[in-house]
Amino acid sequence: MAVFGSVRVAGRVDGTVVAVLGSVHLDENAVVDGDAVAVGGRLDQAEGATVNGQSVSLSFFPVPWGVPAVPVLLGAVFMGWLVTLFAGWVFVGLFPQRLVRVATTASQRTVASFFVGLASIPGFFLLLVLLFVTVIGIPLACLLPIAYTVLQYAGQIAATYVLGCRLTNRPVSGPRRFVPIVAGSLLVAAFFAVGVVLLVVPGMARPAALFFGLLGVLLVLGLTQIGTGAFLLSRFGGAPKGALGGAAPMAPDLVAPPASGA
Numbered sequence: 703m704a705v706f707g708s709v710r711v712a713g714r715v716d717g718t719v720v721a722v723l724g725s726v727h728l729d730e731n732a733v734v735d736g737d738a739v740a741v742g743g744r745l746d747q748a749e750g751a752t753v754n755g756q757s758v759s760l761s762f763f764p765v766p767w768g769v770p771a772v773p774v775l776l777g778a779v780f781m782g783w784l785v786t787l788f789a790g791w792v793f794v795g796l797f798p799q800r801l802v803r804v805a806t807t808a809s810q811r812t813v814a815s816f817f818v819g820l821a822s823i824p825g826f827f828l829l830l831v832l833l834f835v836t837v838i839g840i841p842l843a844c845l846l847p848i849a850y851t852v853l854q855y856a857g858q859i860a861a862t863y864v865l866g867c868r869l870t871n872r873p874v875s876g877p878r879r880f881v882p883i884v885a886g887s888l889l890v891a892a893f894f895a896v897g898v899v900l901l902v903v904p905g906m907a908r909p910a911a912l913f914f915g916l917l918g919v920l921l922v923l924g925l926t927q928i929g930t931g932a933f934l935l936s937r938f939g940g941a942p943k944g945a946l947g948g949a950a951p952m953a954p955d956l957v958a959p960p961a962s963g964a
Contacts, residue, residue, distance in 0.1 A: 706908045708743065711751075718755065723908050728753070775898040783891040790859045790883035798879065800939025804860040805867070805874045808932035818934050819857065819927030826850050857929025858922065862886035865925065890925070893918030 703709075708724040711732040718736030719726055725743035728734065730750035737755035738745055745759035793801055808815050830846055833839035866882025867874050869889060893914050900911035933939065 726759075772898065772902055775901070776895060779891055779894045779898060782894075783887055786859065786862070786887045786890075787884060789855065790863070790887070791880060793856065793859050794879045794883065797939065801860060801863065801879065802875050803936050803939040804857070804929065804932045805864045807936040808861050808928050809864050809867075809874050811932070811935060812928060815928045815931035815935060816924070818931030819929070820931075822850075822930055822934060853933060854926050854930050857931070857933050858926040859883065859929065860932060861925035861929035862890065865889065890918060890921055893921060 703720045703722075704724050705722045706724065707721065708727065709719055709721045710727040710729070711719060711734060712729045713731070714733040714735070716735050718739065719734050720737075720739045721741065721743055723742040724740070726738050726740040726745050728738065728745075728747045728751035730748040732748070732751040734751075734753045734755065737758065738747070738753045739756075739758045739760075741760045743759070745757055747753065747757065826846070830843055833843035833846065863879065863883050863886060864874060866872075866884065866886030866889075867876070869885045870882055872878075872882055897911045897913075897915035897918065900907040900914065903911075
């Protein structure tokens with residue numbers, strides 16, 4: 703048995719061969735009296751190899767471990783990053799002031815935004831059920847999942863923008879707002895990319911790959927919930943932070959400059 707590693711059999715095994723998060727390679731003269739099981743890898747049985755029990759291969763991916771998996775997974779990460787960049791570019795171009803307002807809320811009320819974002823999930827399902835029950839709200843119920851998905855994705859971009867501002871040491875209301883989105887989304891993509899590279903390395907690199915992949919997933923989920931909550935707290939970016947609970951100063955780039963000579 704090998705855990706986080708692979709097994710190669712060139713002779714006879716009086717028992718079962720198991721590889722967890724690894725592959726089982728049976729040479730042409732290999733004989734396994736029991737079962738040959740590969741979990742999270744592949745079962746590579748050469749012609750002439752004999753398995754007297756069952757041959758089982760449970761892979762976590764549609765492609766086997768090794769070189770073919772690297773370009774596929776890295777390509778998926780790269781495409782996801784490009785989609786985020788494009789959506790961020792559209793957001794910055796069409797709604798620059800709303801982006802600043804939502805980002806300001808996410809930056810200054812991070813904890814509240816996170817919990818409001820979490821609460822929006824059961825709230826979404828409850829509202830969906832209520833709309834279906836009322837019958838006349840069925841058309842709205844059909845559009846609600848799309849609207850909520852767009853809201854969460856836009857919230858993720860806004861929170862990624864805040865993360866990028868922290869990484870580049872830029873103010874939330876500063877110029878060149880696309881640069882922080884590039885930096886923040888690149889950090890998120892880097893976790894998945896590192897996980898993919900480590901995934902095909904045998905040994906203890908695979909637990910590290912799962913760790914980086916899990917960090918990437920948690921980061922995306924956290925940014926999504928923070929951004930979604932910030933959207934709701936800021937009234938979809940239509941009001942500056944604090945407008946619901948009292949007056950608050952607007953972001954610097956949303957305040958008109960003083961008249962000359964004042």
